[in-house]
Every structure is written in C-alpha cells, then in structure tokens.
Amino acid sequence: MLTSITANAEGGVLEQQLREAAASGDAARVRSLLDQGANRESRDKSGRTPLLLATHRNQVEAARVLIEAGADVNAKDNIDDSPYLYAGARGFNQILRLTLAAGADLKSTNRYGGTALIPAAERGHVENVRTLIEAGVEVNHLNRLHWTALMEAIVLSDGGPRHVQIVELLIKAGADVNIADKDGVTPLAHARQRGYTAMEKLLLAAGARP
Known part of the structure; x- marks a missing residue:
C-alpha cells in the first residue's frame, strides 16, 4: 500500500x-x-x-x-x-x-519501417552490417522512405571508406543495385550526384543503371 x-x-x-x-x-x-x-x-x-x-x-x-x-x-x-x-x-x-x-x-522493424541493417548501413557500422548480413537479414527491405540499406549507405553517408566497404558488402550479399527511391532516382544516380566514385565503380560492376 x-x-x-x-x-x-x-x-x-x-x-x-x-x-x-x-x-x-x-x-x-x-x-x-x-x-x-x-x-x-x-x-x-x-x-x-x-x-x-x-x-x-x-x-x-x-x-x-x-x-x-x-x-x-x-x-x-x-x-x-x-x-x-x-x-x-x-x-x-x-x-x-x-x-x-x-x-x-530479423524481420522486426523500427519506427521508420526499417530493419536493423538499414541504420547500421547508414551510420557506417561495418561489423554490424557484416553480422546482420550473415544472420540473414533481408538486404533489399524497403523502409517507409522507400530506401534500402544500400540506398541509405549512399544517400546518408559521406562516401568514405566505411560506407564504401558497406556498399561492397551489401552488393556481395545480393543487394539489388537498381532499386530506386520513391522519386525514381537510382543508387547509381545518387552516387554520381555526390561524386562518390568508389561507390559508382562498385555499382557499375554490379550492373547498376543510371
């Protein structure tokens, strides 16, 4: 009482x-x-x-x-x-x-509709991205912004070595390099707009379209 x-x-x-x-x-x-x-x-x-x-x-x-x-x-x-x-x-x-x-x-999502992999990719957490991929998180999951982990690793990054490595990990894990955002802008187009040449090379090698 x-x-x-x-x-x-x-x-x-x-x-x-x-x-x-x-x-x-x-x-x-x-x-x-x-x-x-x-x-x-x-x-x-x-x-x-x-x-x-x-x-x-x-x-x-x-x-x-x-x-x-x-x-x-x-x-x-x-x-x-x-x-x-x-x-x-x-x-x-x-x-x-x-x-x-x-x-x-692995299918649980945050308040933005994203899996754990998406913010891990955005924030440059290479080991977490690798761990989540190995665990089996869906690499092509779309959040409420219609962005994949690959898209966030490009659009919300500084294009530096950690994010380049993450882009490479995602591509190797089967990320679809041609899933565009809700405005139809592709990962390759975003990388080019930002001058992220290392990412651009990885995307092109994986069959990305503008």
Whole structure:
C-alpha cells in the first residue's frame, strides 16, 4: 500500500533497482536482483526494459546477464526500439551478437519501417552490417522512405571508406543495385550526384543503371 502509483506502473522497488543496475552496467547487482525475484521485463515510463537500458549504454556484461536470464531481446519501447534493433543501429556489435544468439527477430522493424541493417548501413557500422548480413537479414527491405540499406549507405553517408566497404558488402550479399527511391532516382544516380566514385565503380560492376 505504501508503493507509489508510479512505482506500481513501473513495477516496484526491485524493478527500479534492476533498471538502474542495468543502465549503470552493474552486472553483479543485476544478477542479485534477478535472484531476488525482480521482473526482468519491467518497463520505465518510456517503455524501456532493463535490457534495453543496458543496451542504450552498451553495458555488455549487464546485457549478457539479462539475456542469459531470459530477457526478451525483441521487447520494444514506446518508440519501437528493441535491444536487438538498438544494438544493430548503434554499432554495439557484442550486444547485437548476444541478441541474435537469443532469437532476435530479423524481420522486426523500427519506427521508420526499417530493419536493423538499414541504420547500421547508414551510420557506417561495418561489423554490424557484416553480422546482420550473415544472420540473414533481408538486404533489399524497403523502409517507409522507400530506401534500402544500400540506398541509405549512399544517400546518408559521406562516401568514405566505411560506407564504401558497406556498399561492397551489401552488393556481395545480393543487394539489388537498381532499386530506386520513391522519386525514381537510382543508387547509381545518387552516387554520381555526390561524386562518390568508389561507390559508382562498385555499382557499375554490379550492373547498376543510371
């Protein structure tokens, strides 16, 4: 009866402590609180579970303890981020691999309708792109902007070595180099407009059309 309405909405004292321990990366404390019966799927006001909070700060060991205890790697918060999607988008490869081993939903999408591969490609996270391709994420998935991972690696990049490598990885994985954006502009046309000659060569070698 003494527990506040807010605490009830977010679990209880143990759950609040679990979320704090997860966010701070105190893996031993996380394990202790779970042993005491703290709900591993409790959520804060933003809908974030302890595992998502640990993922936000790339707290690998805390995330590992939670995942080994059965925490849901696909549990989404109020803005459709899950531990799997967030780790994929932010370049947190260790946690990404943990989520994949624990049954991450490769078809799950973020609030933009994109798979984990699309923001990973956009942000130049080479290892995450490689990991997600190897896991089997669909390389030609279109988000709500009608952009693929390949398109984002061109349009939203600086054309530097990391993004060139990502374009190469995507092409080798079967990316369709001729899927245009919603205005009909192709990946090759975008690369040429930006002067990304290395990307242009890769696209042409793969059969890209203007």
